[in-house]
Amino acid sequence: MKKPVVKYLVIALVLISALAVVVGLKLAWKPVIPPALQSMGGDFSLQSDKGTVSLHDFRGKVTLVYFGYTHCPDVCPMALGVMGSAMQALPEDEGRRVAGVFISLDPRRDTPKVLAGYARFFDSRIVGLTGTPEVLDRIADDWRVGYSVPDAPVDANYAVEHSTFIYLVNPDGKVAALFDEQTSPDEIATAIRRWLD
Amino acid sequence: MKRILFILALLVLARPVAAAELTAHDAWVRLMPPVAQSSAAYMTLKNDSGVDVSVIGVTSDAASATDLHAMRMQNGRMIMFPMESVIVPAHGQFSFAPGGVHIMLMGLRQPLKPGQHVNVVLHLSDGESMQVQVPVRDMRKDGHRHMR
Numbered sequence: 001m002k003k004p005v006v007k008y009l010v011i012a013l014v015l016i017s018a019l020a021v022v023v024g025l026k027l028a029w030k031p032v033i034p035p036a037l038q039s040m041g042g043d044f045s046l047q048s049d050k051g052t053v054s055l056h057d058f059r060g061k062v063t064l065v066y067f068g069y070t071h072c073p074d075v076c077p078m079a080l081g082v083m084g085s086a087m088q089a090l091p092e093d094e095g096r097r098v099a100g101v102f103i104s105l106d107p108r109r110d111t112p113k114v115l116a117g118y119a120r121f122f123d124s125r126i127v128g129l130t131g132t133p134e135v136l137d138r139i140a141d142d143w144r145v146g147y148s149v150p151d152a153p154v155d156a157n158y159a160v161e162h163s164t165f166i167y168l169v170n171p172d173g174k175v176a177a178l179f180d181e182q183t184s185p186d187e188i189a190t191a192i193r194r195w196l197d
Numbered sequence: 198m199k200r201i202l203f204i205l206a207l208l209v210l211a212r213p214v215a216a217a218e219l220t221a222h223d224a225w226v227r228l229m230p231p232v233a234q235s236s237a238a239y240m241t242l243k244n245d246s247g248v249d250v251s252v253i254g255v256t257s258d259a260a261s262a263t264d265l266h267a268m269r270m271q272n273g274r275m276i277m278f279p280m281e282s283v284i285v286p287a288h289g290q291f292s293f294a295p296g297g298v299h300i301m302l303m304g305l306r307q308p309l310k311p312g313q314h315v316n317v318v319l320h321l322s323d324g325e326s327m328q329v330q331v332p333v334r335d336m337r338k339d340g341h342r343h344m345r
Contacts, residue, residue, distance in 0.1 A: 070230075073237040073301050074268065075275050077227055081336050114232045121230030122337065146274045157235075157262055157303040159277040181296065 031194045033176045041167065041175035042142040046103065046129035049116040053129055055101070055173055062192045063099045063169040064126075067145050069106035069160045070118045077122075078181035079166055084122035085185035086192065094196050097171075100126030105136055105147045106160050143167070143175070170195045218246035219285065219327060225334040226315050227295075231308040237266075238300040238317055238331050241292040244285040251282040251322035252291075259315045261304030268296065277301075282322070309333045 045054040055063070064083045068076035080102060087098050102119045104110035107130040110118075115128025130136070133149075140147055147162040168177040168191055177191050224240035238257075244250050257263045265280040283298060285291040293299050300317060309315070314330040321327060 070233055071235045071303070073227070073229075073235040073303075074266075074277075074295060074299050077229060077233075077336070078295055084337060117232035118230040144273075146272060148274075161271075161274045161276050163273050164275045 031170075031176065031191075033170070033174060037175050037178065040142075040144055041169065041173075042139075043173065044135070044139045044142075046131040046135065046139075047112050048127050048129050049112040053101075053127055055169065058099045058101075058169070059173055060171050061097045061099045062171060062195045063101055064188070064192075065101045065103065065143075065167040065169055066165075067103045067105055067140070067143070067147065067162055068164075069104050069162070070110050070114060071106065071157070072160065072162075075164050075181050079164060080119070080122040080126065082179075082181055082183060082185050082188065083126065083166060086188035087123050087125055089185055089189040090192060094193060095125075097196055098125060098192055102126055102128045103136075103139070104128065104130040105140070105145075105162055106149055107131065107133065107136065108149070108154055168192065168195070219244050219250055219321065221319075221327070221329045224317075224329050224331040226302070226309060226331050228309055228311055228333050228335040228337075229305075233308075234303070234305055235260075236302045236305060236309060237295075238302060238315065239293045239295060240300075240329065240331065241290055242285045242319075243290045244287060247287050249287050250285045252285065252319050253282045253322050254320035255300050255317060256320070257300075257302055257315060257317045259306055259309075259317075260302035261306065263317075264301045264303070265298065266301040267298045311335045 043055045045052050066079050066083060068079065083100050087095065087100060090098060100123060102115065104115055110130055112130060115130060119126040119128035145163050147160060149160050150158045152158040164180050166179040166183065167175050170176040176195060179188055220243050222241045222243060226238045227236050229236045252265065255263050255265060265283060266277050267280050268275055268277050280298065283291055311333055313333045315333060317329045317331050319327040319329065
């Protein structure tokens with residue numbers, strides 16, 4: 001007696017879900033960069049343990065960028081953990097078209113070698129980069145990063161103040177979205193997929 | 198040197214039994230990349246007594262320096278600052294949590310390993326000390342598990 005009703009309900013649900021997926025794909029088709037982000041970011045060249053790496057090396061990929069330092073015990077590992085989890089949530093083919101960049105604002109303590117080991121821990125697609133204070137200042141200006149490194153000895157256990165955005169850079173090298181260490185990896189993964197179509 | 202002696206003295210004096218009414222729950226230390234020299238410990242302290250208890254200091258043999266740290270956003274920057282003490286209110290609780298007040302371990306003596314326990318000693322305003330064995334947790338795996 002009840003069975004046909006259940007059957008029709010299931011068919012209706014399947015149709016509605018299919019429609020929702022189609023509409024969802026349409027909506028997701030052309031992502032837009034919010035106006036507030038349009039003047040943010042820009043190309044840079046910094047040092048990795050394997051030589052110079054520039055943002056334009058990642059053209060065609062979606063890149064997550066984070067500024068921090070390795071002595072940061074709390075927010076930075078949270079943010080890098082979120083970045084790694086978001087990248088690992090992607091299917092394999094899309095996973096080949098994402099990259100991560102961790103830029104240390106503390107080049108006195110964070111050598112490219114240390115940074116390589118640090119970044120790799122969270123995901124093998126994340127590179128650790130740094131540069132001279134002058135270069136970092138210019139990039140920080142372009143990317144609206146506020147930071148300050150105290151004038152303390154290298155072994156003084158000092159903290160670096162810094163902004164805590166995770167930037168999503170689209171395949172054209174433009175900042176397209178901002179997240180932080182509180183964002184769910186799923187939300188970031190969804191945003192990455194939108195830009196990979 | 199004085200500081201080291203002081204820490205050693207505290208470690209020796211620290212008794213394993215804490216103020217009976219204060220208990221630590223859900224304690225964990227963040228597993229960091231092997232090259233990292235800092236980490237943070239988190240836990241919730243519950244106070245079942247009728248009087249406030251303050252944590253006035255923290256030490257650990259796993260790090261060369263241990264501090265209570267808090268964070269706040271200021272002009273778009275995350276600023277960390279040391280705290281003299283935190284209060285665990287009577288019949289209440291206080292949580293050291295990611296993105297909030299945390300126990301900062303600076304100058305790790307050895308890279309942390311998953312499953313390892315780190316000895317953390319909380320020094321309390323009533324003169325007592327409280328030892329907590331804090332397990333090291335790999336948050337990367339937890340991150341994956343939460344993913345749908």
